[in-house]
Amino acid sequence: MKVLASSLFCGLIFGLGLIIAGMSNPARVLNFLDWSANWDATLAFVMGGAIAIAGPGIYWVRKRHRPLFTDKFDIPSSTKIDKKLIGGAAIFGIGWGIGGFCPGPGVVALATLQPDVVLFVVAMLVGMLAQHWLKSKTSATDG
Amino acid sequence: MENWTITSFEPWAGLTGGILIGAAVVLLLLTLGRIAGISGISAGAMTKAGFEKHWRLAFLAGIIISALIYIVLMDGFPVQTQLGSGWMAIAGLLVGFGTRLGSGCTSGHGVAGIARLSPRSIVATLIFFGAAVITTNVIRHL
Numbered sequence: 001m002k003v004l005a006s007s008l009f010c011g012l013i014f015g016l017g018l019i020i021a022g023m024s025n026p027a028r029v030l031n032f033l034d035w036s037a038n039w040d041a042t043l044a045f046v047m048g049g050a051i052a053i054a055g056p057g058i059y060w061v062r063k064r065h066r067p068l069f070t071d072k073f074d075i076p077s078s079t080k081i082d083k084k085l086i087g088g089a090a091i092f093g094i095g096w097g098i099g100g101f102c103p104g105p106g107v108v109a110l111a112t113l114q115p116d117v118v119l120f121v122v123a124m125l126v127g128m129l130a131q132h133w134l135k136s137k138t139s140a141t142d143g
Numbered sequence: 144m145e146n147w148t149i150t151s152f153e154p155w156a157g158l159t160g161g162i163l164i165g166a167a168v169v170l171l172l173l174t175l176g177r178i179a180g181i182s183g184i185s186a187g188a189m190t191k192a193g194f195e196k197h198w199r200l201a202f203l204a205g206i207i208i209s210a211l212i213y214i215v216l217m218d219g220f221p222v223q224t225q226l227g228s229g230w231m232a233i234a235g236l237l238v239g240f241g242t243r244l245g246s247g248c249t250s251g252h253g254v255a256g257i258a259r260l261s262p263r264s265i266v267a268t269l270i271f272f273g274a275a276v277i278t279t280n281v282i283r284h285l
Contacts, residue, residue: 011205088245
């Protein structure tokens with residue numbers, strides 16, 4: 001229960017951060033990506049603020065032996081820079097540049113129930129499931 | 144098409160929001176030992192089971208509740224899409240597929256990954272920002 005409450009609270013803070021920063025508005029995100037006369041640099045300050053807190057914060061937390069409410073840290077350990085990482089990031093970037101939504105802001109904006117936002121989030125979930133299905137299919141053939 | 148919505152530069156709002164996002168990342172790691180990557184959380188909420196599913200659903204519920212607080216208690220917040228439904232569907236498919244293939248998005252790679260100086264995340268972030276800038280500029284200016 002403690003674990004779920006904490007996770008929900010973290011999501012709440014995360015979502016409030018996105019909304020306050022205006023990242024829930026794809027117009028603002030796209031105006032950062034579009035280097036024209038109306039450039040909006042806000043996104044750089046969001047990333048800067050988040051990393052400035054998360055950098056020292058993560059460093060400090062990882063000095064602990066274990067998290068407060070679970071048995072161990074579950075942090076990606078791979079250092080391999082492969083085709084999947086590069087291709088996946090490029091595909092994601094193209095989609096982000098089209099719609100102005102990445103996953104977090106998509107979920108926040110879902111609460112407005114605007115039809116195009118619902119469509120984006122449903123398509124995003126379908127894309128995730130498609131990748132999951134392809135992965136399980138190829139690993140089955142490999143092994 | 145030249146009728147793109149103009150937004151104003153708001154460094155203080157951006158910094159405040161960013162600090163909250165960073166704090167949420169640190170708090171999730173401290174309490175659950177997990178990285179707050181929204182693409183992995185969204186996908187895992189569908190494909191995993193038991194505890195691994197439940198904490199992810201709780202996190203997503205928290206995000207939705209934050210939006211509902213804004214909608215119910217305040218004036219809501221602007222969500223101004225810039226292209227039609229067909230484009231938004233394509234964008235969603237690419238974002239969903241790409242973030243899972245590349246193991247992360249703006250939060251997992253861009254914030255948490257860069258914050259812990261992961262070489263994979265630094266490379267991924269440079270690539271998805273580069274691809275996004277090129278895509279937006281091609282759509283708007285070519």
